[in-house]
Amino acid sequence: MNAVSEAAQAPRGRATAEMVAEKARVSRVAVSRAFNPHASLKPEKRELILKIAQELNYTPDRAARALVSGRSHLVGVIVPDVCSHWESQEIDALTTALQNEGFATLLFKTRTDYSMDEQLLAYMRGFNPDSVIAFVENVKPRTLARFLDRAVPIYVHYPHTGMAEEGEAEGPLHDRLNVLQHDGIDQAVALLQGYGARRIAYLSGLDKSRASHAREQTLRRVMAERGLPPPVVAPGDFSYQTAYQATIDLFKVGEGADAVFAANDVAAFGVMDALRHELGLRVPQDVKVVGFDDIAQSHWKSYNLTTVKFDLDERVRALVRLINRRLNNPGAPGFQETLNTRLVVRGTVG
The missing domain is CATH 3.40.50.2300 (Response regulator)
Structure with missing residues (x-):
């Protein structure tokens, strides 16, 4: 086949889901399900649809999907530092887990005093995130609530007692991951x-x-x-x-x-x-x-x-659970997950 005939067969403009559906002889819904790893679809049909989508250079339009579903598939993450050893390892693990769930991550960094620039919060709102995880307790729920629409923030909380404390009765709705130390x-x-x-x-x-x-x-x-x-x-x-x-x-x-x-x-x-x-x-x-x-x-x-x-893996799994529970139950009272800590004995004590 010469270059002219190849060019004539190539799709003009951006490929659509309808074009993929027509060539694969499936429904438009089947194309959408093929790009959702959690949707039920026969493996051979998914493989065919994804192969044809690749040939046509088709990718789902996230912006259009967000208008229909009301979900952006974006998760905002507020951290005090991105270079420290713990934060960098946690961000890496969390980003990987969120990507496996079909989410992309938006990373926002606080000032050195752990406060958040309100212009940056307004910028965050423009992305319409599905959820926001605040690893900094100083950025209060009442502050985030002014800049978030439907997203319910998640806070990592360190109770002083040996058990999880009750959530704050007052203030905007938020979810919590309690880490018992x-x-x-x-x-x-x-x-x-x-x-x-x-x-x-x-x-x-x-x-x-x-x-x-x-x-x-x-x-x-x-x-x-x-x-x-x-x-x-x-x-x-x-x-x-x-x-x-x-x-x-x-x-x-x-x-x-x-x-x-x-x-x-x-x-x-x-x-x-x-x-x-x-x-x-x-x-x-x-x-x-x-x-x-x-x-x-x-x-x-x-x-x-x-x-x-x-336990970093356990901590990340708990955060992902909180995100999915909230998206499935947007009007529910504040959710909580609780994790414990344990001593790892090596060579600096005995």
Whole structure:
């Protein structure tokens, strides 16, 4: 076949679902179902439709579908940071899971004080997202409600108690993922206490982080329940550099500690390197160290960090469930999912 005849047979303009349906000798509805991985359709028919769609260079028009269905298949995600180890791993896992469910992700970053630029929120509204996940508690539901139409935001919440607290009765509708920190922290303190640690320092996260405050309050409660004195608090900001310097200050200016409980794993790495390389102390023989998160780097041999674990896969599955439950029941009261934490024991305590 020459180039002229090939060009004559090629479709002019953008291919449509009707063109695919006609060539595949199926209905228009079957074409739509072929592009929905969750729709029921015989495998051989789906394969034929997708093959013909590829030949015609056809892709579904998301904008048109959104006008009909009222759904954009977009999920907004508000984060304080995209470069930190935990956030980058969570965003990667969440984006993959959402794509598998047929959603695309819109990523929005807060200011350094965890607040959100209202112009950016107005910009978000223009995309008409199906859902918005706020990983920053400081961007309140009442703030988001002013800029979202039908989307119900999801918040990650860290209750201070050992059980999920009731949702806020007042304020706009929102859904929550409760992460219970008590069990993991209690296991960590029990392990430290078992190895003789009594003076435990808490290296905090950012002052504006509610997660860090909840972590500290839970640690205080657990230590009191176990008959230990309150933790010595060393101010941090979740970063390696600040943790490194705070550890030097804790031991050179302060009275030191038997153990350091860091608000996250990266800070625990800073603690360990300061102890070993600046202060000449051994981990765990002289000072024991516990982190929080269980990021991928925690099992690296240089650190081999004992840490309180968030199960990332479980956390992502819970968020996807909240999105789908809300889309299936848009007028329902606030949904909640609850996850627990547990201690992963490696080489920095025993």
